[in-house]
Amino acid sequence: xxxxxxxxxxxxxxxxxxxxxxxxxxxxxxxxxxxxxxxxxxxxxxxxxxxxxxxxxxxxxxxxxxxxxxxxxxxxxxxxxxxxxxxxxxxxxxxxxxxxxxxxxxxxxxxxxxxxxxxxxxxxxxxxxxxxxxxxxxxxxxxxxxxxxxxxxxxxxxxxxxxxxxxxxxxxxxxxxxxxxxxxxxxxxxxxxxxxxxxxxxxxxxxxxxxxxxxxxxxxxxxxxxxxxxxxxxxxxxxxxxxxxxxxxxxxxxxxxxxxxxxxxxxxxxxxxxxxxxxxxxxxxxxxxxxxxxxxxxxxxxxxxxxxxxxxxxxxxxxxxxxxxxxxxxxxxxxxxxxxxxxxxxxxxxxxxxxxxxxxxxxxxxxxxxxxxxxxxxxxxxxxxxxxxxxxxxxxxxxxxxxxxxxxxxxxxxxxxxxxxxxxxxxxxxxxxxxxxxxxxxxxxxxxxx
Amino acid sequence: xxxxxxxxxxxxxxxxxxxxxxxxxxxxxxxxxxxxxxxxxxxxxxxxxxxxxxxxxxxxxxxxxxxxxxxxxxxxxxxxxxxxxxxxxxxxxxxxxxxxxxxxxxxxxxxxxxxxxxxxxxxxxxxxxxxxxxxxxxxxxxxxxxxxxxxxxxxxxxxxxxxxxxxxxxxxxxxxxxxxxxxxxxxxxxxxxxxxxxxxxxxxxxxxxxxxxxxxxxxxxxxxxxxxxxxxxxxxxxxxxxxxxxxxxxxxxxxxxxxxxxxxxxxxxxxxxxxxxxxxxxxxxxxxxxxxxxxxxxxxxxxxxxxxxxxxxxxxxxxxxxxxxxxxxxxxxxxxxxxxxxxxxxxxxxxxxxxxxxxxxxxxxxxxxxxxxxxxxxxxxxxxxxxxxxxxxxxxxxxxxxxxxxxxxxxxxxxxxxxxxxxxxxxxxxxxxxxxxxxxxxxxxxxxxxxxxxxxxxx
Numbered sequence: 057x058x059x060x061x062x063x064x065x066x067x068x069x070x071x072x073x074x075x076x077x078x079x080x081x082x083x084x085x086x087x088x089x090x091x092x093x094x095x096x097x098x099x100x101x102x103x104x105x106x107x108x109x110x111x112x113x114x115x116x117x118x119x120x121x122x123x124x125x126x127x128x129x130x131x132x133x134x135x136x137x138x139x140x141x142x143x144x145x146x147x148x149x150x151x152x153x154x155x156x157x158x159x160x161x162x163x164x165x166x167x168x169x170x171x172x173x174x175x176x177x178x179x180x181x182x183x184x185x186x187x188x189x190x191x192x193x194x195x196x197x198x199x200x201x202x203x204x205x206x207x208x209x210x211x212x213x214x215x216x217x218x219x220x221x222x223x224x225x226x227x228x229x230x231x232x233x234x235x236x237x238x239x240x241x242x243x244x245x246x247x248x249x250x251x252x253x254x255x256x257x258x259x260x261x262x263x264x265x266x267x268x269x270x271x272x273x274x275x276x277x278x279x280x281x282x283x284x285x286x287x288x289x290x291x292x293x294x295x296x297x298x299x300x301x302x303x304x305x306x307x308x309x310x311x312x313x314x315x316x317x318x319x320x321x322x323x324x325x326x327x328x329x330x331x332x333x334x335x336x337x338x339x340x341x342x343x344x345x346x347x348x349x350x351x352x353x354x355x356x357x358x359x360x361x362x363x364x365x366x367x368x369x370x371x372x373x374x375x376x377x378x379x380x381x382x383x384x385x386x387x388x389x390x391x392x393x394x395x396x397x398x399x400x401x402x403x404x405x406x407x408x409x410x411x412x413x414x415x416x417x418x419x420x421x422x423x424x425x426x427x428x429x430x431x432x433x434x435x436x437x438x439x440x441x442x443x444x445x446x447x448x449x450x451x452x453x454x455x456x457x458x459x460x461x462x463x464x465x466x467x468x469x470x471x472x473x474x475x476x477x478x479x480x481x482x483x484x485x486x487x488x489x490x491x492x493x494x495x496x497x498x499x500x501x502x503x504x505x506x
Numbered sequence: 507x508x509x510x511x512x513x514x515x516x517x518x519x520x521x522x523x524x525x526x527x528x529x530x531x532x533x534x535x536x537x538x539x540x541x542x543x544x545x546x547x548x549x550x551x552x553x554x555x556x557x558x559x560x561x562x563x564x565x566x567x568x569x570x571x572x573x574x575x576x577x578x579x580x581x582x583x584x585x586x587x588x589x590x591x592x593x594x595x596x597x598x599x600x601x602x603x604x605x606x607x608x609x610x611x612x613x614x615x616x617x618x619x620x621x622x623x624x625x626x627x628x629x630x631x632x633x634x635x636x637x638x639x640x641x642x643x644x645x646x647x648x649x650x651x652x653x654x655x656x657x658x659x660x661x662x663x664x665x666x667x668x669x670x671x672x673x674x675x676x677x678x679x680x681x682x683x684x685x686x687x688x689x690x691x692x693x694x695x696x697x698x699x700x701x702x703x704x705x706x707x708x709x710x711x712x713x714x715x716x717x718x719x720x721x722x723x724x725x726x727x728x729x730x731x732x733x734x735x736x737x738x739x740x741x742x743x744x745x746x747x748x749x750x751x752x753x754x755x756x757x758x759x760x761x762x763x764x765x766x767x768x769x770x771x772x773x774x775x776x777x778x779x780x781x782x783x784x785x786x787x788x789x790x791x792x793x794x795x796x797x798x799x800x801x802x803x804x805x806x807x808x809x810x811x812x813x814x815x816x817x818x819x820x821x822x823x824x825x826x827x828x829x830x831x832x833x834x835x836x837x838x839x840x841x842x843x844x845x846x847x848x849x850x851x852x853x854x855x856x857x858x859x860x861x862x863x864x865x866x867x868x869x870x871x872x873x874x875x876x877x878x879x880x881x882x883x884x885x886x887x888x889x890x891x892x893x894x895x896x897x898x899x900x901x902x903x904x905x906x907x908x909x910x911x912x913x914x915x916x917x918x919x920x921x922x923x924x925x926x927x928x929x930x931x932x933x934x935x936x937x938x939x940x941x942x943x944x945x946x947x948x949x950x951x952x953x954x955x956x957x958x959x960x961x962x963x964x965x
Binding site: 085086087088089090091092093094095096097098099117118119120121122123124125126127136137138140141142143144145146147148149151152158159160162163166167170171181182183185186187213214215216217432433436451452454455456458459460461469470499500501502 | 508509513520530532554564565572576598602613614618725851
């Protein structure tokens with residue numbers, strides 16, 4: 057396919073559609089020595105739980121884990137801002153030798169006294185797993201003394217990948233579910249799962265459902281509140297976004313409380329509309345919800361349609377490369393980019409599973425490069441080879457795209473504006489348009505494979 | 507009010523850091539490694555560490571940051587990381603073809619006790635290290651020191667691994683620039699060039715982390731000190747190390763190993779510190795100071811004299827890395843400003859704190875210093891009695907906004923602005939830029955707050 061050296065062990069993780077029989081090797085641990093773009097278990101837990109704004113988030117470990125995740129995403133809160141602080145036990149050498157339990161106990165007590173949070177999450181980092189602090193016991197003790205839930209999050213970095221961190225976060229959240237009163241919850245009610253309110257997205261989506269006549273019991277975890285999570289089992293349906301992060305919780309709630317769940321995506325007109333229709337269909341004994349939904353979809357699309365039409369001609373035939381965390385995001389992005397008239401020439405994810413990649417293969421055109429757990433060298437070479445005009449990725453991919461003289465759109469931590477929902481689609485189109493058609497790309501030559 | 511949970515009441519905290527003014531060792535080691543040409547930094551630990559370090563450096567420099575990881579699993583954490591590192595070294599040389607692999611440890615690999623030199627020797631014995639290529643290492647337990655120590659440790663490792671003494675002295679001076687921006691390193695080299703001195707600078711991240719846009723992605727950009735140059739540091743006639751904490755260990759190690767005498771001075775931030783750099787270089791190299799540098803100095807003094815009334819008595823809150831903070835404090839004091847609150851998150855020691863006290867002993871009013879301290883305490887001090895100006899990294903912007911105080915970004919990380927990696931703050935020119943930034947912040951504030959009657963065209 058190309059002349060770049062690829063680790064032999066990685067050959068099964070790179071495919072070009074239409075060239076060879078497709079069987080993506082994925083879900084593998086990254087190879088030692090690879091420049092993977094992936095992160096760790098702790099990272100997964102932290103991003104999922106972090107937006108719960110009235111909870112205390114204490115990181116038990118050396119300072120780095122806390123420092124690097126301090127206010128790392130624009131997960132907005134309409135009320136408390138306790139989640140935007142960085143609390144760390146800042147373990148030192150003697151704690152590593154003699155154990156950090158006392159320090160953890162003291163830190164927790166001090167913080168709970170000072171801030172009176174609704175609950176506390178305690179994140180275990182690599183070192184805590186190694187020195188064997190009994191975090192569970194300390195949490196139990198403090199919970200009893202202070203009268204709030206104190207939840208250990210088993211997020212030791214080495215225990216797997218970011219995906220395992222999602223599971224650890226869901227395990228912690230699940231301990232809250234079922235603890236609150238549900239008498240006042242409407243029969244037409246849902247929980248929004250896997251939506252983190254980056255740039256205020258949860259507020260927009262919440263508003264759609266509200267206008268449909270569906271009560272949103274909790275958003276997990278965007279602009280999240282502990283009390284909402286506690287009564288989330290009262291909802292009639294779980295609506296889960298994203299492939300990885302919150303499916304675990306939806307499964308657990310289905311098993312224990314019988315709450316059914318559906319998977320949705322809020323990116324792109326098509327997926328956003330489907331999300332609303334699917335929820336309306338679930339409440340089919342309330343036909344007024346579906347009628348209202350049709351009205352909302354019509355209203356919202358007509359509001360953004362004219363400008364989208366104005367933007368489209370400029371993007372017609374431009375080529376996009378997508379490398380994101382979860383594969384579900386890639387599906388929506390492919391649809392959204394197609395809607396804008398663009399071709400997807402590279403699609404990859406950090407954590408996709410076999411089914412995800414088969415779906416990707418089915419969606420992509422012949423010639424599209426599909427890859428799992430890629431590195432900068434591979435990404436840059438395929439971008440050149442496939443003559444991409446746009447790269448959609450995260451923080452580590454941004455300067456790679458810019459160095460190569462193509463546009464970039466962040467779909468992860470560095471997002472400043474909401475990209476979900478109808479308004480979000482327009483924001484997305486504007487952002488893609490701004491970056492792809494930027495005059496700056498005229499100032500530097502684009503690289504070609506020599 | 508973003509930091510609405512911050513209270514005025516200060517309680518003693520022993521087991522808890524809130525809003526840290528530091529981060530952990532490995533990222534400093536990674537930054538230093540990037541200052542070697544053709545070097546691939548390698549993080550011996552789990553995947554998250556290096557992902558965070560790459561992201562943090564990427565956000566600060568807005569440049570691709572390359573590194574590899576040993577990708578520890580549970581198995582590696584129990585049985586040791588030897589197999590991972592052996593495979594990693596093999597994979598890195600096969601696929602990414604660096605000149606040097608610079609391994610740093612993490613809290614995980616430190617605690618399980620992996621012996622890196624032994625593993626590297628094994629890799630070499632097994633033929634995994636190609637001829638003419640190097641694997642160096644440093645120990646960077648995250649639960650000791652801070653990112654500053656990580657930088658210092660990796661810089662010292664460059665000496666340990668490369669410096670050689672042939673017995674023949676060259677007319678070269680080693681420059682160890684400290685934990686500063688790529689443009690600062692470039693400026694220090696320019697000043698030495700003005701003095702007509704041949705130098706070897708290490709680490710040197712200029713042109714690596716502030717490179718041009720070329721339309722190409724390069725794994726190993728143009729800049730960085732070469733391994734050949736690093737070897738020759740042992741034959742230099744002297745070493746000038748800037749910043750005692752970040753550069754001292756490497757300078758002393760080079761003296762001990764190759765008998766290259768060293769001068770350890772402050773980071774050349776501000777007038778006196780730049781004078782000191784130039785005077786030290788002059789003495790060590792036996793050269794005269796050229797008119798060009800005297801001219802630049804005169805320009806800087808000119809700015810200070812033109813605007814000195816605006817500096818006088820202004821209270822400043824400072825937070826950052828120890829070498830930076832010490833130099834900045836001296837500079838502010840020389841401008842007749844009053845550093846009122848000084849915090850560094852790095853556990854820099856009693857001697858360091860004493861040096862800060864000495865510098866600020868004549869500052870009117872109480873000067874509050876905490877080493878190590880965090881940004882919650884810093885904020886609480888400000889809530890008790892505000893200051894006129896804040897200097898620190900991007901995280902200080904929350905405090906600046908909540909308390910409505912003018913703010914200059916300086917240090918690491920700066921996530922929301924550009925300029926820090928292109929425009930130096932060291933040397934006379936850098937000093938002039940700092941003066942401009944301070945004046946802009948103070949005078950913009952004055953313009954904003956003046957009534958219509960007081961609002962003036964000329965300042």
